Amino acid sequence: MSNIVGIVMGSDSDYPYVVETMKVLKRFHVSFEVSVISAHRDTQRAFSYASSARERNLDIIIAFAGMAAHLAGVLASNTTLPVIGVPLDRTSFGGRDALLSTLQMPPGIPVATVGVDSGANAAWLALRILSLHNPELQKQLEEEKENTKQKLLEKTQKVREMWDHES
Amino acid sequence: MSNIVGIVMGSDSDYPYVVETMKVLKRFHVSFEVSVISAHRDTQRAFSYASSARERNLDIIIAFAGMAAHLAGVLASNTTLPVIGVPLDRTSFGGRDALLSTLQMPPGIPVATVGVDSGANAAWLALRILSLHNPELQKQLEEEKENTKQKLLEKTQKVREMWDHES
Amino acid sequence: MSNIVGIVMGSDSDYPYVVETMKVLKRFHVSFEVSVISAHRDTQRAFSYASSARERNLDIIIAFAGMAAHLAGVLASNTTLPVIGVPLDRTSFGGRDALLSTLQMPPGIPVATVGVDSGANAAWLALRILSLHNPELQKQLEEEKENTKQKLLEKTQKVREMWDHES
Amino acid sequence: MSNIVGIVMGSDSDYPYVVETMKVLKRFHVSFEVSVISAHRDTQRAFSYASSARERNLDIIIAFAGMAAHLAGVLASNTTLPVIGVPLDRTSFGGRDALLSTLQMPPGIPVATVGVDSGANAAWLALRILSLHNPELQKQLEEEKENTKQKLLEKTQKVREMWDHES
């Protein structure tokens, strides 16, 4: 039985950020389903989605929203699953509106907030949570961490060569 | 038949701000009912409150909330009545979190936002809306405007006397 | 007799935002008149506009302004009609200057503020207010709300297909 | 004939800041008159005050206001005298609301803005302007500048003694 992540976006125009999440999850063979659900345009569907999430075998919900971003909060209010919120930069406030709307939840209704527009980190956080009871995934994450270190080692060489060319 | 304003606060600790609203409405003999409903702790009740508001003869809803203030937005999402939002200064962000969460709604779901902590102006805005079909209330608002001007005239004298004492 | 909305912009360069308002009002067959009136360049005309608004059969005033946006406030100061303010992002402050100048009004002079640049929501808020005594408009708003939900349902399918193509 | 400064405050509660201005002007024997005039509660009186200011022999207007501080702007809009604005810190925004409302005026309607709550600097700026055609005042300002330097010289000694005591 595979783990399932429910990805919800408040508007289909959020898609480019959501793709980052889906790509990371796919790489680690984690199943997910993606939906467009607006807390503002259809509160009842957001409510149903969240309150039935456990019985639909979701383990984690990731919510993307900009502006007065209520989506993650409304989902977290109606499930006891962990909910990850991705605030999006969609207005002249540079994402501060979405960030504060997602983050500043009252006691008892936490949203695990990641950086503005950071769809990738929503996926990486989900993978860490899922790895708690998935030794294979845990191993893959550890390997990934090592690979990243290795790749970084080559960057110093690359940068030094760039400077040699320039100077 | 009296107009009815539905006042909703996200937490009973918001009461001191709500009192300002109730005092203004009472002065103008506008009926109101006050409720504590949390969009985060009981989304369904917020949904029911909003979606049944017209049939319960509410004309206007005023919502008070701090932090990630979703209350006004969730109510506005589930009624077509005008919803007035009062963002409250309850955290280290000086009310910016509640302001942006209340104000930055997507097209189609407007919240008529008033100043941070300004329970009084929520009432004054409700009175203006109600006065559109209430000539008596309209007359009272015009009188109030004149009275305020008169009172202000006396302030200049008061301030000049304060200075005479001081200097 | 039709309802009339008075739309006022501080500068003709605000026109692109105002168009959003006019389009929504036109769709619902609500009459409106549009004017360019600057609180800074002609305070007296702003005063006359506001103080004669009721007798000219206006029901609601919508004011657009950027920078130190005094327009909505000056209009609200000189009428007892509901005034809706649309702060515009016209400077390096991302609309914060216009927002705070519009929103933070003293007790007794409320401005119903909507999101930065959100001409559409000014119209939607006006429609909600006008619907209080217009059963036909009320019905149209309810239908619109349902239609929006239906349209949103199709977006999930669209997004899933986009992902299928991509992956 | 003495120069006259018109001091206007939006509310009598602004008095403590205004006192700083009056004390400085008094020290330099510059005549002034103080008034409480609200751009929001009585736009017409603000208009009359500004448009008759030249004929009432005012040379400079200093305006104090907090929140959505329209006062300086409305006065500047209706006179061609120089208008100095003092934004006041009266809300949870730490004076940013009053600052931006006072400062960000459109081309042609300048407000000479001084620091938040800085009633003293409004007076000092007025003195500099008045000194352009008042050689005696100019001389006094130059002397004041020298005196301030002298006083500062003693502060180093004072601070060194404080440290000697402490250590």
Place this chain on the structure above:
Amino acid sequence: MSNIVGIVMGSDSDYPYVVETMKVLKRFHVSFEVSVISAHRDTQRAFSYASSARERNLDIIIAFAGMAAHLAGVLASNTTLPVIGVPLDRTSFGGRDALLSTLQMPPGIPVATVGVDSGANAAWLALRILSLHNPELQKQLEEEKENTKQKLLEKTQKVREMWDHES
């Protein structure tokens, strides 16, 4: 075998916020250990703590820090366990420094950030994560959610009585 939460604070002066976390975890009989570890004063200990966390049977790490709050990030960098960050309001920036230092992590190193000073929500988020494989805890969380709703229902009555006394 019980789940274990590792609570880490950057300074013992953060204790009052950490207590909120410990109280919630204790109520739900979740084991935890608390440590004072500074990413700035002893990076190696932070490194050891994080990199040995899995083998010490920790499931989740909660990190509290103010100012340039690197603690959660450094821990997240050296483990693949989920790390929850609690930014603290300890300077004149109202917690914005700690929030941005905790939240804005690069891709691959997520920190699940909760609201400023919100030790309670760090615990609630940990409980949600742990409940994924703990049916008993899941049941308790669902009951808690229901209890909270019930308690809220009584608040409306309380607030109405407060108003009756006042008016």
Place this chain on the structure above:
Amino acid sequence: MSNIVGIVMGSDSDYPYVVETMKVLKRFHVSFEVSVISAHRDTQRAFSYASSARERNLDIIIAFAGMAAHLAGVLASNTTLPVIGVPLDRTSFGGRDALLSTLQMPPGIPVATVGVDSGANAAWLALRILSLHNPELQKQLEEEKENTKQKLLEKTQKVREMWDHES
């Protein structure tokens, strides 16, 4: 004898903003001289410029600077002439750095600050100050004010025609 305005910019790259000032002054036949003087790169020259300004028959100094904009402050510190500061938006802070560096001066050293990038309003403020003892200029400013009102009246017609075309 003509009035003289000293225009100082911190860097020649500020020229595009300064042009706005010069154009307005030229229109009203006010003499000015323009200089590039950096408070940071040549404090002594800034000092000399300011302390000799009166004897060089300057009446007003206008200073343009971005970043940590010390120029207006250093000039104001070394003259008793009125100094007008124009904060420029030259960094990722949208002009907030220049604004606060220009505005928040200590008591006794006022800078008459105008809006960010608002070279035009620096000129208009200078004209108002100069008009105090220049009846001809005063008359021109009053005429300009009237002309602006007239022009604005035509804008309403223009905007209505734009809408007629569009709809």
Place this chain on the structure above:
Amino acid sequence: MSNIVGIVMGSDSDYPYVVETMKVLKRFHVSFEVSVISAHRDTQRAFSYASSARERNLDIIIAFAGMAAHLAGVLASNTTLPVIGVPLDRTSFGGRDALLSTLQMPPGIPVATVGVDSGANAAWLALRILSLHNPELQKQLEEEKENTKQKLLEKTQKVREMWDHES
């Protein structure tokens, strides 16, 4: 021959923050002199102080200032010694005004800025610079670093005991 640090504060009211600096320097037997010099009230003295600093055998200058904090910048402009700036929180902007005025210097005139109100870190930074050619001081700094680690180890025990008492 001892190293000498020149400590400069813009106002004697900054003394409480400066004491932190002096205490740290004294602990490490580094000579310093403290002065009150205002870039705004006596630019020439600031100029003289900075331009003669090398010949007076100063190695480092530490400057404290609040508001539009030009002091560090003016000193850095007139010496080639390293200048450390300490922005102070003295207004309603929470130190942002002083921070940006100190930090955002143009290329060529760097100010080594430390945290708001952080007089202690100004001293610690000076010690690091001085240690480059002072092996004894270098050794002391290394020891201090070890001592701090040791002390921190005891804090975990302390916090655990606090919790045992409480629960």
Place this chain on the structure above:
Amino acid sequence: MSNIVGIVMGSDSDYPYVVETMKVLKRFHVSFEVSVISAHRDTQRAFSYASSARERNLDIIIAFAGMAAHLAGVLASNTTLPVIGVPLDRTSFGGRDALLSTLQMPPGIPVATVGVDSGANAAWLALRILSLHNPELQKQLEEEKENTKQKLLEKTQKVREMWDHES
């Protein structure tokens, strides 16, 4: 023996800012080495780099990072050398996230922070520090200061000619 500056960037995409630093250092014949080291992706390498810096004959470390910029802080935590931090503008926060993460360090672990994106000033600050025991470099810096003044003198002429052409 030449002085050596260690330049560290958190990501190779920071290279364009780092180039500014390297160009300035090269002009003054100061040796440097450049590396890509991420505090988040390889804490141990950051630790090793910092703790071995003195024995590798580094005198100063310059660290570039954006987002939650921990790099300068982690390096400063593990060496007693002076560390200069350059916060980068890489997100929708305009560099505020990197600035606060770099600047607001706890007592004892200072980071000498320069302006956002100001790689040049990091180099200039390093040169000032190195000049303390390098009379030749000191002389070059003094000459540079004079040259800059001379070049600035020509800018006034240039700007006046631009205006003559335009008008």
